[in-house]
Amino acid sequence: MLRTFGAPHRYVQGPGAIVQLGELAASLGARQPLIIIDESIQDLLLPQVMQGLGKLADTAHCVDFSGECTRAEVERLARMAAQCGADLIVGVGGGKTIDSAKGVRIQCKLPLFIVPSIASNDSPTSRLVVLYTPDHAVDEVLRMPTNPDLVLVDTDILVKAPERFYISGVGDALSKKFEAAQCIASGKDNFYDGQATLLAQSVSGLCYDTVREHAERGLEAVRRRQVNDDFERTVEATILLSGLAFENAGLSIAHSLTRGLSAIPGPASALHGEQVAFGLLVQLLLEGRSSSFMNDLLSFYGRIGLPKTLTDLGLQGDPAAAAQLIAKITWERAPYIKAFTYPLDQERLAAAVLDAHQSNY
Ligand SMILES: [Zn+2]
The missing domain is CATH 1.20.1090.10 (Dehydroquinate synthase-like - alpha domain)
Structure with missing residues (x-):
């Protein structure tokens, strides 16, 4: 009988925490992060994410996620990560955006940062990935080899969510x-x-x-x-x-x-x-x-x-x-x-x- 325990490598929480994003990415040696962001919050949050990235914002790429977290969508995002030479995935948004970023992490074997925009469930810290069919039914549950490298929770952002x-x-x-x-x-x-x-x-x-x-x-x-x-x-x-x-x-x-x-x-x-x-x-x-x-x-x-x-x-x-x-x-x-x-x-x-x-x- 073996006992096991897993967790994200780092957890950072507080008002304005997003300003740490660039420093934490640089500490992993990242030069070209790929930001996967929920389309519905892009106008609101992308400027803050870019500001938080500091110098890394100049070399960061951004792709918006919309719709469903399907296998096809994860494959599309993974192709984009490969095309732009990303060395870090940053998932910004709610549950399905986070799960899509986790799916890309499995396919591309890159480090993963999670920046939740809402505190509605328990998924940001976990290594589970829930994929859906195009008609929104649960398709399969995958597991990343490890939990996210960072979960960054900016409470100034979360407190303004519905x-x-x-x-x-x-x-x-x-x-x-x-x-x-x-x-x-x-x-x-x-x-x-x-x-x-x-x-x-x-x-x-x-x-x-x-x-x-x-x-x-x-x-x-x-x-x-x-x-x-x-x-x-x-x-x-x-x-x-x-x-x-x-x-x-x-x-x-x-x-x-x-x-x-x-x-x-x-x-x-x-x-x-x-x-x-x-x-x-x-x-x-x-x-x-x-x-x-x-x-x-x-x-x-x-x-x-x-x-x-x-x-x-x-x-x-x-x-x-x-x-x-x-x-x-x-x-x-x-x-x-x-x-x-x-x-x-x-x-x-x-x-x-x-x-x-x-x-x-
Ligand atoms: Zn739950």
């Missing part, structure tokens, strides 16, 4: 403590095909405690579009701790349910962290948590604005039929659905989805 992204990141972070506990107790491997270290277990607990303590006051910072200490703490939890926790301690029911929820009209359009937040309620129900525990968590959901029901996630059809379909697809497709301490079956999962929707705790 609050729904911040809230979604909180939803994604909340589940990690409970998923880690189930994965470890059932003896399943983490995403490095090994067992969790003590550090990974500790990180998953710290992630939950940090979000519960700071996320609400951090939301006030987002509404004022001005960083405060609670915002800083929450972002560290939703990007760094949340990413380290899932990759090193493993996942369970809450994340499994994103497979089923992503396939149902309505919930499919919800953000990843919103789906995970509802998935966590289903998991906790299956764990048999007390009503006082659930009421405390649900009141936090209410205050922060996380979904408590399938209707909150956008479902318009019959909840009972939706619960059956969500459970069926999750059961068939989620690789870690069995990372749970007692044997489940599809019927029991469907019943728990419906009970969570109806708040039968």
Whole structure:
């Protein structure tokens, strides 16, 4: 039995952090970075990225990413990286831009910097790459040989992003403590095909405690579009701790349910962290948590604005039929659905989805 732990080589967070970009790139010997940037934020962020690169801006190339993170799109970007002689990939944007940059890193074997523009999920620090089909279904999940060389989080940028992204990141972070506990107790491997270290277990607990303590006051910072200490703490939890926790301690029911929820009209359009937040309620129900525990968590959901029901996630059809379909697809497709301490079956999962929707705790 081997224990393994992985992480990005460097993590830098704070207001104005982007000014360090050029110095950190130069420290790796980079001369010609390729910036892969989300088209929708290019006008807003590209000038800051170029300024942050300093002298390297003169030799940097930029390519905009639009649409879907498909194998074909990754191949197109990798060809461009080769054509311009890039020696460093810098992915700037949301989840799909980041994953495209990771895909290019696999193909071109170049160092990778990640600069997230939103704090909506746990992907920036990880080495996982989710590829989609052209019609937006999950196609395959690849793994980079190592985690990113740098994750640079400029909180002045993140605090100005729409609050729904911040809230979604909180939803994604909340589940990690409970998923880690189930994965470890059932003896399943983490995403490095090994067992969790003590550090990974500790990180998953710290992630939950940090979000519960700071996320609400951090939301006030987002509404004022001005960083405060609670915002800083929450972002560290939703990007760094949340990413380290899932990759090193493993996942369970809450994340499994994103497979089923992503396939149902309505919930499919919800953000990843919103789906995970509802998935966590289903998991906790299956764990048999007390009503006082659930009421405390649900009141936090209410205050922060996380979904408590399938209707909150956008479902318009019959909840009972939706619960059956969500459970069926999750059961068939989620690789870690069995990372749970007692044997489940599809019927029991469907019943728990419906009970969570109806708040039968
Ligand atoms: Zn997640």
